[in-house]
Amino acid sequence: MNAADPKRILLAGDVHGNSRWMGTLCKLARRLGCDAILQLGDFGYWPHTADGLKFLSQVTLHAERHGIDCVYWVDGNHENHDALANLEPDEDGMVTIVDRCRYLPRGHRWQWAGVRFGALGGAFSVDHAVRQEGTSWWRREVLTDADVERLGQEPLDVLVTHDAPDGMPLRGFPIPQVDEILSREVRIRILQAIHATQPKLVVHGHWHHRYSHQLEWPESVADDLVWRTAQVEGLGADIHQDNRAWAVLDLSPLCFSDARDSTPASRPGA
Secondary structure (H helix, E strand, O other): OOOOOOOEEEEEOOOOHHHHHHHHHHHHHHOOOEEEEOOOOOOOOOOOOOOHHHHHHHHHHHHHHOOEEEEEEEEOOOOOOHHHHOOOOOOOOEEEEOEEEEEEEOOOOOOOOOOOEEEOOOOOOHHHHHEEEEOEOOOHHOOHHHHHHHHOOOOOOOOEEEOOOOOOOOOOOOOOOHHHHHHHHHHHHHHHHHHHHHOOOOEOOOOOEEEEEEEEEEEOOEEEEEEEEEEEEOOOOOOOOHHEEEEEEEEOOEEEOOOOOOOOOOOOOO
């Protein structure tokens, strides 16, 4: 184990550049004994705006104030994807944004405390029609086949995404059929990545909906049909301002838990 590896992580749903909520998350992480925060997309990376730059400086300030080693995040659909594409990763494959704030590119793999993680950010914006390209919406937002291929097929323990895998009990709203097709294409790609890497746990944001679901699928192994499973946990967002928007991940042993009751919601490492 690397001495810098976190042992306990606060998982956080969509933040949307909400500095006050980020401060609450950092304070909560410290109270719960978490070393780091792992944020599930729609972080709020808008360095082309004054508010976006202020948010990044506030992330550093909040993390320092509450003793949080780092805020790690995958990209959501509401990030400046053109700016992200121009950033160079560090030697470990992550991208340092500001002090105590690092981006996890799509397809990146890493290990903390021996737990194998993979990142697949990105999603389709169902509200793109009311956004302006290059200012509040970017074409690179959508997870691609190339991103999934970059992740590869080696086994994972935890897959961190922004969107959900296909087939989850989501709470959506009516959108044009073409948008629904494009939106679902992303979810299908995530499902394909799950089938390929067989993670014990999948965590995501995007839908602002807290739910738990056990995903099951058949796989042919040596002429036998074997059922694989993955625990999928969707988190809420800053708009909730409560425990629907966060959870805790212990790494040794691997254990996901939240505050909906006093017992772990799932124990994927058991």
